[in-house]
Amino acid sequence: QITLKESGPTLVKPTQTLTLTCTFSGFSLTTSGVGVGWIRQPPGQALEWLAVTYWNGDNRYSPLLHSRLTITKDASRNQVVLTMTNMDPVDTATYYCAHRLVYFDWAGLFDYWGQGTPVTVSS
Amino acid sequence: DIVMTQNPLFLSVTPGQPASISCKSSQSLLHANGKTYLDWYLQRPGQPPQLLIYEVSNRFSGVSDRFSGSGSGTDFTLRISRVEAEDVGAYYCMQSRQALTFGGGTKVDIK
Numbered sequence: 001q002i003t004l005k006e007s008g009p010t011l012v013k014p015t016q017t018l019t020l021t022c023t024f025s026g027f028s029l030t031t032s033g034v035g036v037g038w039i040r041q042p043p044g045q046a047l048e049w050l051a052v053t054y055w056n057g058d059n060r061y062s063p064l065l066h067s068r069l070t071i072t073k074d075a076s077r078n079q080v081v082l083t084m085t086n087m088d089p090v091d092t093a094t095y096y097c098a099h100r101l102v103y104f105d106w107a108g109l110f111d112y113w114g115q116g117t118p119v120t121v122s123s
Numbered sequence: 124d125i126v127m128t129q130n131p132l133f134l135s136v137t138p139g140q141p142a143s144i145s146c147k148s149s150q151s152l153l154h155a156n157g158k159t160y161l162d163w164y165l166q167r168p169g170q171p172p173q174l175l176i177y178e179v180s181n182r183f184s185g186v187s188d189r190f191s192g193s194g195s196g197t198d199f200t201l202r203i204s205r206v207e208a209e210d211v212g213a214y215y216c217m218q219s220r221q222a223l224t225f226g227g228g229t230k231v232d233i234k
Contacts, residue, residue: 037223039172047164047172047215049223063124063222096171106219107160111183113171 002026004036004097004114011120012087018119022080022097029055029075035100036080037110038071040093048093052100053080060106087121094118125150125218127226136206137234144229146199146216153196153220160219163192163201166228167212175214176201208233 008020022036029036037052051061051071061069070083080097094116102108126149136142152159163176174183176192179199189204203210211233216226 039225046228047166047217047225049217049225052223060222106221106223107154107158108219109162109174109177109183110164110172110217111174113173116171 002099002112004099004112006095006097006114006117008095008117008119010118011122013123014088014121016087018082018084018087018091020082020084020095020097020117020119022082022114024078024080024097024099027099029053029073029078029080031055033102033108035102035108036073037098037100038080038082038095039098039110040091040095041116042090042093045093050084050095051082054100054102089121092119092121125152125221125224127216127218127224129214129216129226129229131229132227134229134231135234136203136231138207139205142203142206142210142231144201144214144216144231146194146201146226148197148199148218148220150221151196152199152218159195161192161194161199162217162219163190164215164217164225165210165212166215167209170212172215203231206231206233 004024035054038050053071068085096116098110099112130145164172166172180192213228
């Protein structure tokens with residue numbers, strides 16, 4: 001049974017760095033074809049993909065946010081960490097992590113999602 | 124970047140009636156291997172998204188056969204054969220041909 005759970009601060013100040021942790025179970029990030037991604041959703045708005053890390057060390061980022069994002073994995077602890085620098089009120093959103101199966105290059109799917117963690121950016 | 128455009132933005136459906144959602148991509152999603160990587164997700168109110176359809180027309184495990192996907196190239200459609208109350212929520216298409224991008228979403232409610 002695959003589960004994922006996001007954790008991190010619910011409130012950050014503008015210009016601060018956000019650090020979110022995804023703790024998962026039911027799979028290993030050392031298994032070929034497996035990845036974990038981050039997706040966010042501002043209140044009342046659409047989903048936006050942020051970043052993904054794969055079993056082989058390949059990390060990929062949204063072109064729009066690449067300069068602000070870092071994704072790292074600790075396969076032994078079953079955790080993936082996302083950091084986003086220079087937070088702004090427009091980054092207020094629910095942040096989800098999700099299990100990704102990848103076939104090759106970009107091709108794959110998000111088949112299991114965490115419940116999400118809300119983050120508000122405000123002074 | 125590949126832009127995904129969904130229509131309509133809102134859909135109100137009588138229970139038992141069919142529904143259809145369109146998703147168009149700014150570039151062809153057909154890969155050199157002949158496959159097309161276009162998925163559909165449903166986000167029920169207050170819940171995370173869940174995978175419904177992958178690779179245009181393949182239902183994910185446990186998904187009702189009332190849901191079907193079709194399309195090719197840049198034009199794709201999600202159909203619900205007979206809408207039920209549990210189908211209420213926002214539907215998103217997502218492409219993974221080049222980076223990952225979601226459509227703007229279609230909100231479905233019951234009349």
